Amino acid sequence: MSNAPVVNIDPSAFWDDPFPALAEMRATTPICFVPELNATLITRRDDIHTCEKNVAVFSSDQPGGLMNVLMGQNMMRKDGDDHRKERFVYYPAISPNKVKAWWASVFADLTNMVLDDLIDRGSADLVPTYATALSGEALKAITGLTNATFQEINDWSQAMIDGISNYVGAPEPEARCNAATAAIDAAIDERLPELEHTPDMSLLSVMLQSGMPLDQVRANIKLTISGGQNEPRDAIAGAIYALLTNPDQLELVLNGSVTWQQVFEEYCRWVAPICMSPRRIAQSHTFQGVTFEPEERVMFMFGSANHDEDYFTNPGSFDITRDVSPNLTFGAGPHVCAGAAASRSLVGDFALPLAFERLPDLQLDESAAPTRFGGWAFRGPLNVSVKWTS
Numbered sequence: 001m002s003n004a005p006v007v008n009i010d011p012s013a014f015w016d017d018p019f020p021a022l023a024e025m026r027a028t029t030p031i032c033f034v035p036e037l038n039a040t041l042i043t044r045r046d047d048i049h050t051c052e053k054n055v056a057v058f059s060s061d062q063p064g065g066l067m068n069v070l071m072g073q074n075m076m077r078k079d080g081d082d083h084r085k086e087r088f089v090y091y092p093a094i095s096p097n098k099v100k101a102w103w104a105s106v107f108a109d110l111t112n113m114v115l116d117d118l119i120d121r122g123s124a125d126l127v128p129t130y131a132t133a134l135s136g137e138a139l140k141a142i143t144g145l146t147n148a149t150f151q152e153i154n155d156w157s158q159a160m161i162d163g164i165s166n167y168v169g170a171p172e173p174e175a176r177c178n179a180a181t182a183a184i185d186a187a188i189d190e191r192l193p194e195l196e197h198t199p200d201m202s203l204l205s206v207m208l209q210s211g212m213p214l215d216q217v218r219a220n221i222k223l224t225i226s227g228g229q230n231e232p233r234d235a236i237a238g239a240i241y242a243l244l245t246n247p248d249q250l251e252l253v254l255n256g257s258v259t260w261q262q263v264f265e266e267y268c269r270w271v272a273p274i275c276m277s278p279r280r281i282a283q284s285h286t287f288q289g290v291t292f293e294p295e296e297r298v299m300f301m302f303g304s305a306n307h308d309e310d311y312f313t314n315p316g317s318f319d320i321t322r323d324v325s326p327n328l329t330f331g332a333g334p335h336v337c338a339g340a341a342a343s344r345s346l347v348g349d350f351a352l353p354l355a356f357e358r359l360p361d362l363q364l365d366e367s368a369a370p371t372r373f374g375g376w377a378f379r380g381p382l383n384v385s386v387k388w389t390s
């Protein structure tokens with residue numbers, strides 16, 4: 001265990017709202033060992049930015065880690081050449097150029113398809129309807145698992161997230177995760193002959209055509225579902241909530257003074273959908289006076305970096321006019337998010353502007369259920385009840 005100062009947390013209060021504890025950590029013990037998480041947390045932006053690039057020490061390769069055991073070793077859990085080889089195949093399928101040339105029009109159609117289904121209702125909880133449906137439909141297209149429903153994609157994603165954060169080893173989340181990965185394998189098997197006959201732009205097809213071994217293809221598809229569903233979903237519903245609770249800022253984007261992309265970026269700075277990412281210490285190392293020991297677990301707190309007072313004034317407030325460029329929403333090292341361009345396009349270019357365009361007089365309907373946020377590793381709104389003129 002590192003010789004970092006020990007800081008205790010109340011796990012349920014941390015789940016409800018991690019930001020007060022993280023602010024205290026940044027101010028007094030920016031690198032601290034938290035027994036309740038059995039990990040050393042790095043909470044300041046510059047420290048994370050530096051350490052994430054030092055893969056010789058802060059390794060993503062976690063043999064025996066829950067993600068490897070339950071989902072197979074994917075590219076996010078590899079370092080060096082092994083990682084680069086797979087990312088070299090995977091990333092071009094959803095690169096900024098490919099998103100512009102291909103996925104943007106797919107996202108436009110899917111957004112309108114989901115809104116067509118919603119528009120006559122007049123009111124809804126955006127999380128299970130608009131946000132989950134659109135994120136799931138986009139992920140079906142991107143992965144190539146068009147034979148699944150958006151609900152299955154969402155349930156598989158949640159089951160894998162619950163499985164890989166099940167540090168206490170409870171049987172139920174593990175069984176649910178195993179059922180989800182088996183269902184994904186079956187969906188992949190069903191698509192194989194179709195994609196062999198008619199390849200397409202999807203990640204599954206692109207990885208198959210590259211000759212990547214099938215078990216690696218399966219692991220990277222599972223990674224994509226576990227890491228590509230909740231985050232856009234939470235950004236869609238969360239950003240709409242943030243604008244509806246800040247009408248002055250809604251006015252700025254509706255009158256074109258600020259872009260929808262800026263809204264997306266500021267929302268993800270304000271509540272990072274992925275607040276934490278783990279690493280394994282590969283060799284003894286001293287950083288900022290803290291000595292880390294081999295095999296111990298370290299957590300990069302991206303959500304805290306995005307509230308670092310050295311970069312963001314009044315970080316707890318949602319402000320679409322601020323400079324968000326120092327944010328670490330998508331990470332900052334060799335594992336920087338491969339889906340960032342797809343997310344910016346889906347959420348910033350389509351999901352947000354079209355929701356306000358096609359749901360007239362959109363407003364919060366808190367009489368239905370007050371909005372609640374939850375989570376410290378993955379964080380987002382649990383519900384966002386709205387109404388509009390239909």
Ligand code: HEM
Pocket residue numbers: 075076077087094142223224227228229231232235268272273274277278302328329330331332333334335336337338339340342343
């Ligand atoms: C708002 C949306 C999203 C956020 C905030 C987000 C955030 C992140 C972060 C923080 C990482 C780095 C993790 C680390 O360093 O350990 C990451 C990695 C990754 N993300 Fe995303 N993500 C989002 C959407 C997506 C989507 C839609 C996809 C796929 C279609 C995706 C695919 C990936 C992959 C494959 C990696 C691993 C990259 C590598 O290891 O080289 N993400 N994401």
